Amino acid sequence: MKVNAGGILDPKDVVGRDRLIQKLWRILKRRSLVLSAERRMGKTCVIRKMVAESPEDKLCFFRDLEGIETSFEFVQALFQDVEKHLATKKRISHRTRKLLENLGGAKFEGFTMPQIAAPHWKDLLTRIIQDLQDHQEHMVVFFWDEFPMMLQAIQQRENEQAAMEVLNILRFLRQTHPRIRMVFSGSIGLHNVITHFKRRSFANEPINDMHRQDLPPLTLKAAKSLASQLIRDEQVPTQNEIIVSKAIAEAVDCIPYYLQNVIEKAVIDDQKLSVETVEKIVTQGLIHPLDAWDMRHYRERISVYYSEEEKFYALAILDVLAQVSVPLHFDTLFNLVKSRFVTEDIEMLHLVLKLLTQDHYLLQNTEGSYHFKFPLIQRWWKLDRGITQ
Ligand SMILES: Nc1ncnc2c1ncn2[C@@H]1O[C@H](COP(=O)(O)OP(=O)(O)OP(=O)(O)O)[C@@H](O)[C@H]1O
Ligand SMILES: [Mg+2]
Numbered sequence: 001m002k003v004n005a006g007g008i009l010d011p012k013d014v015v016g017r018d019r020l021i022q023k024l025w026r027i028l029k030r031r032s033l034v035l036s037a038e039r040r041m042g043k044t045c046v047i048r049k050m051v052a053e054s055p056e057d058k059l060c061f062f063r064d065l066e067g068i069e070t071s072f073e074f075v076q077a078l079f080q081d082v083e084k085h086l087a088t089k090k091r092i093s094h095r096t097r098k099l100l101e102n103l104g105g106a107k108f109e110g111f112t113m114p115q116i117a118a119p120h121w122k123d124l125l126t127r128i129i130q131d132l133q134d135h136q137e138h139m140v141v142f143f144w145d146e147f148p149m150m151l152q153a154i155q156q157r158e159n160e161q162a163a164m165e166v167l168n169i170l171r172f173l174r175q176t177h178p179r180i181r182m183v184f185s186g187s188i189g190l191h192n193v194i195t196h197f198k199r200r201s202f203a204n205e206p207i208n209d210m211h212r213q214d215l216p217p218l219t220l221k222a223a224k225s226l227a228s229q230l231i232r233d234e235q236v237p238t239q240n241e242i243i244v245s246k247a248i249a250e251a252v253d254c255i256p257y258y259l260q261n262v263i264e265k266a267v268i269d270d271q272k273l274s275v276e277t278v279e280k281i282v283t284q285g286l287i288h289p290l291d292a293w294d295m296r297h298y299r300e301r302i303s304v305y306y307s308e309e310e311k312f313y314a315l316a317i318l319d320v321l322a323q324v325s326v327p328l329h330f331d332t333l334f335n336l337v338k339s340r341f342v343t344e345d346i347e348m349l350h351l352v353l354k355l356l357t358q359d360h361y362l363l364q365n366t367e368g369s370y371h372f373k374f375p376l377i378q379r380w381w382k383l384d385r386g387i388t389q
């Protein structure tokens with residue numbers, strides 16, 4: 001296995017996810033799924049592996065929706081995926097094509113829908129799913145990566161109503177076709193996009209029928225084994241392979257992307273790995289001027305998705321928590337935030353803590369206290385914000 005930091009992995013090189021994948025299939029037996037996680041945690045790797053190694057009694061479609069900017073483009077993409085599959089069975093989407101013929105006034109034999117059909121995207125979407133169901137006894141699973149990014153693009157290119165309608169019609173299709181499942185995944189949290197709609201009063205719960213699953217980092221055992229395998233296959237010299245693999249896994253909180261980055265750096269620089277050099281590589285990755293480890297989104301996300309007031313609180317909370325090595329109880333946290341600026345708005349603190357937890361910055365422990373979810377991100381936050389203590 002060769003190092004591949006950030007690229008598309010061969011499914012067999014996606015390690016340590018077998019148990020989780022089995023769990024996801026068990027969930028999908030019952031209902032659809034939103035797979036969320038911090039960026040670079042390995043969501044795309046997991047869903048691509050699921051599609052590549054899917055059980056025989058499931059028909060799976062994978063589509064990266066990045067770049068799709070209108071509801072009609074989404075329907076077009078779905079049409080092409082479904083038609084490609086039906087063609088393997090020497091079938092076509094009869095109902096969909098009939099509507100396209102009625103709209104265009106001529107026989108429709110292509111795969112690119114005419115623009116005249118755009119206002120009818122909902123009807124077309126419903127028909128595509130019906131056409132697929134006509135020829136399918138098994139469960140169908142649509143894996144849609146970067147789904148929230150598409151919704152956001154639709155909202156910007158069309159409007160919020162259109163994005164909300166996409167969510168609503170997909171929910172309707174899940175309810176009317178019991179053998180259809182959808183998996184939404186992506187680098188932006190779906191909740192960020194939906195909360196944005198809600199602020200503008202589209203307050204319904206378009207995904208509350210779906211199971212929400214967080215993708216955790218690898219287990220320590222899997223992370224150590226991935227590090228060892230890469231060290232061996234890339235012939236990276238080490239002081240002691242077992243000790244170094246453990247040091248890498250622990251230094252990157254078992255997040256496979258950063259793990260791959262550490263070993264890639266050693267390969268590129270032709271460097272011998274020891275506990276000390278691992279530590280040095282991690283620090284260099286965190287402070288890299290060109291953001292080689294893709295960390296800046298931790299700061300940028302707050303500016304993009306949080307309101308001005310929420311942003312103010314979020315930065316204060318994270319700055320306070322970055323400085324401490326123990327979890328903080330709500331009251332202590334509130335007092336420390338108050339020592340930074342004048343506030344008595346306890347509700348705002350509750351709300352922003354919820355947002356930061358949902359966005360994977362923080363965790364609440366069983367005693368109710370808050371701390372950074374990942375020590376690595378806490379470390380980055382301190383470095384980025386120039387916090388010295
Ligand atoms: N299970 C794994 N085994 C080995 N490497 C992995 C694994 N999961 C992720 N990686 C590494 O992390 C990188 C990022 O993974 P992936 O693209 O799946 O993350 P993601 O969660 O989809 O990220 P984003 O939120 O940016 O879309 C991969 O290119 C690979 O280097
Ligand atoms: Mg991804």
